[in-house]
Amino acid sequence: MASDQFAIETRGLRKEFGRTVAVKGLSLQVPRGEIFGFLGPNGAGKSTSIKMLLGLVRPTGGDAIVLGAPAGTVDTRRRIGFLPEDFRFYDWLTASELLALHGRLCGMEHAALRRRVPEVIEMVGLTPHADRRLRGFSKGMLQRIGLAQALVHEPDIVFLDEPTSGLDPIGRRMVRDILRAQRDRGATVFLNSHLLGEIEITCDRVVFIKEGEVVAAEDLRNRSRDETRVLVAAHNVSPSALAGLERWCTAVVADGDQLSLTTRSKELVPEIVRHLVSSGAEVYEVVPQREPLEELFVRIMGKDPGL
């Protein structure tokens, strides 16, 4: 069965709000056990798509299968965690009370919660604030407790709508570690964020959406096999050594001690270094220049036409 392989599958998923088309026809397949990034400019329909997958918003067309069942059923939701775009909750609850409440809503027993709640609070770094009311929480602290509430029942899929917004660099690193830990225990993570640097180091795979349609997909783990530019700083590179580089490189530009090489794959870099060293060159620096995700994003989305 195809749905065994994919945690999420959508076909032509569509949502119109009156005359605005928020999501035009989203077709996606999210493999199980991966961290999946969902990218796109403001207003592309990311939040709306997530809400459809969760059953918060009723699609006007197409279909969506989550964990082998139609999206949004009560049973599917048992295995789903969700961090909303802007997490808000009754501010008179303490962090622990909030997690206990959400755990109970997910059907967890008291005994399990007594063990689990401190564990999740620890995970998001809020242990010193466990018994403080949410009223006194900063935006980043709310974001952390929101993340904890999405994970308290150890769901099979976690949906995160901009999980790192409002977090400090340590918090962002924490989120990254948490997401990897989720993947390592076998969960699927579906997230959307504008912080492409984060996405780049966290996600296994990304899709780009624009006006509610997938316009590109990218497997980030395989990007090292793509054509790569490599900057090399080296002394004493003989003309023959330079000529020999043609074997691995599609383009070689030498500028004094700086070489700019374009190779078919990052995996060829060690051989290039070996070649240079054995030809008598002194190599100081080798820096592969992967196209940053941001540039890829801009290239795919084109110029900002304004919202």
Place this chain on the structure above:
Amino acid sequence: MNGLWIMAGITFREAARRRILWTALLCGAILLAIFAIALRLQVDEFQSRPMSPFVRYQVESGMLMIGLYTCDLLAVVMTILTSIDTIAGEISSGTIHAIATKPIARWQILGGKYLGFAAMVSIYVLLTFSGTVAVAYAVTGVLPEHPMVGAALIIFECLIALALTFLFGTWFSTLTNGVIVLGLQGAAFMGGWLEQVSGFSQSAQIVTLGVWSSLLMPGESLWRRAAYEMQTPLAGSLSFSPFANVSIPSGTAVAYAAAYLAVVLAIATYHFNRRDL
């Protein structure tokens, strides 16, 4: 089913924290104090001149009705003000997103919230109602007839107002919701008076208008039924006021109100189930 009770519990705690509730309780206490002073003055005045015990009893029980009517009005207004933003507010703040993605059905969210508020409102009514009765008894020695039925009918009236704020809360913003429900409450009030007037004027059109207003929003007719249940048997002939009942809402009117409540809640649930959050 579990989700329903969890929602009811959390909503009760949320509702009990509303500042409006505590303000309303404070208002209730102040009004009760005024009521006690008024009764006291009345009793003193009665003692200063000869008066038939029967007339005295009627006046005192009439004053008790004024006290209970105040209770009723305050309870309805408190119910509306505390509950208008529970649905609309949580939708616009996004609080609902974290709840509605949990493995509980939407009807359980709505039903649980309703139960939580219903419990809070019931306790409020029982407190202010028994306070009023106790004060009146302490000062004058007069007790209402069938106080339990009276209190139950007042709670019922509040539950109707509550159901309406839930219904319109699934459609409109907090403010619009408040305006609509207070407007309907006004219609009910008007309906009650028109039916009273009709007892005297015998104009068929006025009766019809009154009945239509009461059908649109049957809350006020429950108060009039409550007043009828609680007043002394002879008081009905006394005066022209919302406390004396020229036209008493029948058992059918109460049954209509129950059906109305059920339909309003059913529509609210249906709509909440389908709407985007």
